[in-house]
Amino acid sequence: MRPIEFEILLSLAGGARHGYAIILDIEARAGDGATLETGTLYRALQRLAEQGHVTEARTPPGEDDRRRYHAITPAGRAAAAAEARRMAALVDGARAARLLPEAP
Amino acid sequence: MSGTAWWARAYDVALRAFPAHFRARWGDEMRLTLADRVAAARDRDGRLPLRLVARELASALAGGARERLHERLRHPATRPPMPRLQDVRYALRLLLRSPGFTLLTVLVLAGGIGLSTFTFSFLYTAMLRPVPLDEGARIVRVDPVVDGRLTGTDLADVAALAASVRSVRQLGAFTGRALVVGRDGDRRAIDGTVADPVLFAVARTPALLGRPLVPADAEPGAEPVLVLSYRIWQAAFGGDPGVVGRRVPLNGAETRVVGVMPEGFGFPVASEAWLPLPADAPGRATAGLASVRLVGRLAPGASHATAAAEVATVLRRAQAARDTSARAGVVDAAVETLPSAQIGEERALVFALLNLVAGLILLLALVNVTNLLLARADERVRETAVRLALGATAGRLVVQGMWETVLLCLAGGVVGTAGAAWGLEGITRWTQANIPDNLAFWWVWRLDHVTLLGAGAFVTVAIASLGAVAALRTRRLDVRAAMQDGGARGGARRAGRLSRALVAVQVTTVTVLMFFGVMAGVVAHRVVTIDPGFDPARLLQGGVLPPDARYPTAAARAGLYRDVRARVAEQGALGDVLLRRPLGEARTARGRLARRGAARTPELLPTAHVEASLGDLRTIGVEVLEGRALGAADDASRAPVAVVSRALARRHWGGRSPVGEQLRLAGAGAGDTATYRTVVGVVSDVPHGNPLARDRSADAIYVPLLQGDHDYAAVLARWRTTETAARLAMVQAFGAADPLLVPDGVQPFAESLRKMGLIAVSVTRLFTACFAFALVLALVGTYGLMSRAIGARTREIGLRRALGATDGRVARLILLQGGRQLVVGTLLAAPALGALGLLLRHYVPVSATLTVAAAVLVSASIVGLVLAASWVPTRRALRLTPRDALWTG
Numbered sequence: 001m002r003p004i005e006f007e008i009l010l011s012l013a014g015g016a017r018h019g020y021a022i023i024l025d026i027e028a029r030a031g032d033g034a035t036l037e038t039g040t041l042y043r044a045l046q047r048l049a050e051q052g053h054v055t056e057a058r059t060p061p062g063e064d065d066r067r068r069y070h071a072i073t074p075a076g077r078a079a080a081a082a083e084a085r086r087m088a089a090l091v092d093g094a095r096a097a098r099l100l101p102e103a104p
Numbered sequence: 105m106s107g108t109a110w111w112a113r114a115y116d117v118a119l120r121a122f123p124a125h126f127r128a129r130w131g132d133e134m135r136l137t138l139a140d141r142v143a144a145a146r147d148r149d150g151r152l153p154l155r156l157v158a159r160e161l162a163s164a165l166a167g168g169a170r171e172r173l174h175e176r177l178r179h180p181a182t183r184p185p186m187p188r189l190q191d192v193r194y195a196l197r198l199l200l201r202s203p204g205f206t207l208l209t210v211l212v213l214a215g216g217i218g219l220s221t222f223t224f225s226f227l228y229t230a231m232l233r234p235v236p237l238d239e240g241a242r243i244v245r246v247d248p249v250v251d252g253r254l255t256g257t258d259l260a261d262v263a264a265l266a267a268s269v270r271s272v273r274q275l276g277a278f279t280g281r282a283l284v285v286g287r288d289g290d291r292r293a294i295d296g297t298v299a300d301p302v303l304f305a306v307a308r309t310p311a312l313l314g315r316p317l318v319p320a321d322a323e324p325g326a327e328p329v330l331v332l333s334y335r336i337w338q339a340a341f342g343g344d345p346g347v348v349g350r351r352v353p354l355n356g357a358e359t360r361v362v363g364v365m366p367e368g369f370g371f372p373v374a375s376e377a378w379l380p381l382p383a384d385a386p387g388r389a390t391a392g393l394a395s396v397r398l399v400g401r402l403a404p405g406a407s408h409a410t411a412a413a414e415v416a417t418v419l420r421r422a423q424a425a426r427d428t429s430a431r432a433g434v435v436d437a438a439v440e441t442l443p444s445a446q447i448g449e450e451r452a453l454v455f456a457l458l459n460l461v462a463g464l465i466l467l468l469a470l471v472n473v474t475n476l477l478l479a480r481a482d483e484r485v486r487e488t489a490v491r492l493a494l495g496a497t498a499g500r501l502v503v504q505g506m507w508e509t510v511l512l513c514l515a516g517g518v519v520g521t522a523g524a525a526w527g528l529e530g531i532t533r534w535t536q537a538n539i540p541d542n543l544a545f546w547w548v549w550r551l552d553h554v555t556l557l558g559a560g561a562f563v564t565v566a567i568a569s570l571g572a573v574a575a576l577r578t579r580r581l582d583v584r585a586a587m588q589d590g591g592a593r594g595g596a597r598r599a600g601r602l603s604r605a606l607v608a609v610q611v612t613t614v615t616v617l618m619f620f621g622v623m624a625g626v627v628a629h630r631v632v633t634i635d636p637g638f639d640p641a642r643l644l645q646g647g648v649l650p651p652d653a654r655y656p657t658a659a660a661r662a663g664l665y666r667d668v669r670a671r672v673a674e675q676g677a678l679g680d681v682l683l684r685r686p687l688g689e690a691r692t693a694r695g696r697l698a699r700r701g702a703a704r705t706p707e708l709l710p711t712a713h714v715e716a717s718l719g720d721l722r723t724i725g726v727e728v729l730e731g732r733a734l735g736a737a738d739d740a741s742r743a744p745v746a747v748v749s750r751a752l753a754r755r756h757w758g759g760r761s762p763v764g765e766q767l768r769l770a771g772a773g774a775g776d777t778a779t780y781r782t783v784v785g786v787v788s789d790v791p792h793g794n795p796l797a798r799d800r801s802a803d804a805i806y807v808p809l810l811q812g813d814h815d816y817a818a819v820l821a822r823w824r825t826t827e828t829a830a831r832l833a834m835v836q837a838f839g840a841a842d843p844l845l846v847p848d849g850v851q852p853f854a855e856s857l858r859k860m861g862l863i864a865v866s867v868t869r870l871f872t873a874c875f876a877f878a879l880v881l882a883l884v885g886t887y888g889l890m891s892r893a894i895g896a897r898t899r900e901i902g903l904r905r906a907l908g909a910t911d912g913r914v915a916r917l918i919l920l921q922g923g924r925q926l927v928v929g930t931l932l933a934a935p936a937l938g939a940l941g942l943l944l945r946h947y948v949p950v951s952a953t954l955t956v957a958a959a960v961l962v963s964a965s966i967v968g969l970v971l972a973a974s975w976v977p978t979r980r981a982l983r984l985t986p987r988d989a990l991w992t993g
Contacts, residue, residue, distance in 0.1 A: 019133055020140040035156075037163035038137050042130045043171055068133050 009080035016057035016071040111157045121168025195507035213516025216469025222524035223462035225555040238308040245445035246398040249436040256395030262386035264422045271406035276300030277396040297375040307371040314348035314363030322380040328359040334367040336376040355651040370545030372399045411439040472885035502575040517563035525551035603893045611929025614882035619962045621875035628868035637790030638725030640854045646847030658813035667841040675833035678821040682719040713792035718809035731763040731785030738808035747785035751802040891977040922974035
């Protein structure tokens with residue numbers, strides 16, 4: 001799984017969002033100065049949709065109905081969890097190798 | 105809102121990089137997201153986030169391209185469909201169903217491809233094809249270049265060149281020579297070549313009978329020998345195989361025939377017989393007297409440039425060793441293949457310009473065919489839309505359409521190539537019939553692999569360009585619109601844009617072509633009406649070539665000239681006799697042409713044409729104005745004299761008389777070049793120099809023929825009764841002077857002028873036909889394009905008229921649309937016309953006024969023609985009632 005795809009799934013794990021909200025969430029998580037281009041986001045969304053990890057959600061009442069909301073599917077949640085575990089194992093390995101300090 | 109923001113429009117364009125289905129799914133949301141980001145940044149910073157916009161645009165373009173690639177890899181089905189045999193059959197069926205369209209398209213393509221192929225092949229054979237001998241590409245001609253002009257090689261320099269030059273091997277000299285074969289009543293004048301026998305080693309061509317010349321034939325004391333050409337062997341000896349070994353009288357000396365060369369052999373130039381150039385001739389030669397040409401084989405590893413540099417060095421060394429007054433100027437050298445050297449210095453221009461013309465004609469043809477194909481596509485738009493709607497992929501339809509284009513182009517290519525082959529063979533027949541004496545032996549035009557390769561390249565260009573347009577059109581078809589109104593709007597806007605672009609291209613192309621055609625016509629007119637500077641009527645011309653064996657000294661040659669003049673003058677059928685030997689131009693560079701003044705250093709004179717003469721200068725329209733004429737008494741025993749033209753006298757001496765002044769002619773081939781001559785007269789002006797050149801002038805100096813040493817003189821005499829009687833009289837006069845002497849190349853002077861311009865006139869006629877074809881293509885094409893463009897607006901016209909627009913307003917609207925394309929086309933053509941005009945003026949004698957006038961006239965004519973072509977369909981559109989227009993549109 002590509003980092004951008006994991007980022008999107010992570011963002012959607014908290015609830016359905018539209019594209020701009022996903023960008024804001026990812027940029028906020030990544031920290032100051034990090035940017036994500038619109039084209040990159042939607043190419044990744046296209047891949048995730050093809051893999052069945054993301055699906056279109058109903059636009060919440062009161063929101064701009066031109067916006068399309070995206071939600072994570074159970075398969076997407078499972079894939080994101082697997083990726084998170086893989087990453088956690090990597091972090092554990094890094095700690096064991098003293099590349100990172102011990103967890104508090 | 106005043107309209108969409110520029111960045112949003114730019115993003116729309118950038119989104120087109122993504123595949124259509126991707127855009128359909130995500131496009132709106134992507135626009136919305138970008139708008140959110142821009143609005144947020146604007147709120148935050150108070151200005152448009154240009155960096156964000158730039159990054160987003162770049163990301164969309166790159167991401168779109170990657171998405172397309174990704175899609176290709178994921179879905180092999182979207183790769184271009186492979187051609188199928190059934191597509192070819194389908195395309196063939198469609199073409200046969202509309203024979204009129206097919207025939208017209210094939211003919212237009214055949215014309216464009218045929219003309220391009222013909223021009224390319226003609227020029228390739230004339231200028232680039234290596235001579236058809238073993239390793240012919242390495243055979244080169246070596247020419248000195250003095251003051252930027254190609255000249256012959258001084259025979260006196262040949263020994264030094266042959267001994268020192270390493271980059272050209274087997275360097276041999278040759279020169280033309282008029283020969284008389286036979287004796288008494290059975291004499292025949294032939295054009296021979298005196299050649300270093302090494303040239304037969306260069307040619308590597310075995311003799312048909314006997315042997316070619318060998319170095320031993322040129323040694324002092326060797327038996328005089330002769331090698332015959334196939335043509336003269338057939339004509340003079342009836343093809344007798346026993347001729348080898350026989351002794352024949354040649355210029356009065358018994359000469360043994362040692363061989364006959366094969367048919368078509370004419371190396372280094374077309375010739376009827378070859379004699380050996382004596383090995384010791386260069387060593388004995390006086391500098392400045394005899395000129396020869398040099399041919400050899402480029403040594404392995406040597407290039408034309410290195411060889412030229414080496415030759416120039418040797419030539420400069422040889423010049424430096426001689427009397428500086430005899431030769432001066434900037435000496436350089438040119439080493440070229442035989443075909444390049446034959447065409448001369450303007451070959452690059454000729455090759456580029458003529459191929460450009462052919463290319464433009466092909467472009468015109470392609471524009472026309474594009475229009476025909478677009479019109480056909482318009483007719484079939486509903487069918488195409490139905491097929492797309494039923495699930496046919498655009499790629500499948502493109503491939504099917506492509507087959508139609510391929511078949512049309514192949515048919516056009518075959519017909520065009522056949523036409524080109526017919527034209528090339530016609531050219532060969534024409535040249536062999538009209539200019540056999542000057543024909544280079546490699547000038548045989550025919551259908552060969554180069555012609556086929558050229559034709560293949562032009563067909564490929566045609567397929568690629570027509571196919572691209574057709575594919576673009578199919579891919580951009582708006583299915584929904586096509587289904588709704590049967591093609592009136594299905595892609596009509598885009599097709600209209602394409603049509604307008606085609607009109608602009610057509611206007612540019614035809615303007616450039618017509619300008620070139622008009623200028624070629626002007627030059628051809630100049631060539632046809634060559635002004636020799638005097639009345640050439642009833643003037644007969646022949647040449648005196650004193651054979652070396654019987655006239656070995658300058659005095660003997662001068663005696664012969666004097667005798668010939670006297671004998672010709674005795675003939676009742678001839679009058680106004682003049683022997684002349686133009687000595688070229690003497691220029692002021694380095695004191696070659698100078699006047700002895702009061703000061704010690706000689707004063708330089710302006711450039712002047714120098715001519716040695718014996719007899720009546722009035723024959724060439726030159727009258728004595730002051731002092732005296734040159735006479736037969738002005739020979740080597742008298743003080744050197746000269747007469748000058750009025751133009752030269754005025755230019756240099758102003759109001760004073762030049763009679764009694766002294767001048768020097770160093771470097772003009774006038775024999776004793778260091779001697780000062782006394783001016784004894786002033787004569788009237790006639791233009792001198794190459795009649796086809798742009799730098800003719802009346803500045804002339806005439807010197808007595810008998811006061812120099814000349815290997816040739818032309819005899820001019822005016823006939824009193826008939827040309828036949830005059831020809832006979834000239835032959836008799838020569839015979840009376842020397843029974844073994846015949847006049848060389850007897851012909852009316854006007855005939856020699858005609859021959860001078862014959863090739864130019866013929867080539868111009870040929871290209872006039874091409875221009876006529878181009879003009880017809882342009883006219884028909886412009887009419888078709890305008891007709892189509894206006895036809896596409898029929899519904900709009902009907903609507904406007906239904907809403908109350910007057911005919912005048914509608915006509916103005918349509919013509920204004922045509923006018924825009926005219927302006928664009930004319931503006932595009934303007935720089936091309938300027939460049940072409942400057943280039944032509946550099947090489948041919950046309951004035952700036954004439955060039956500008958031609959450019960304006962051509963542009964105005966094309967504007968008129970296009971407006972006329974627009975008017976006819978406009979009137980047709982206006983004749984329809986609004987109801988009909990809306991119905992048929």
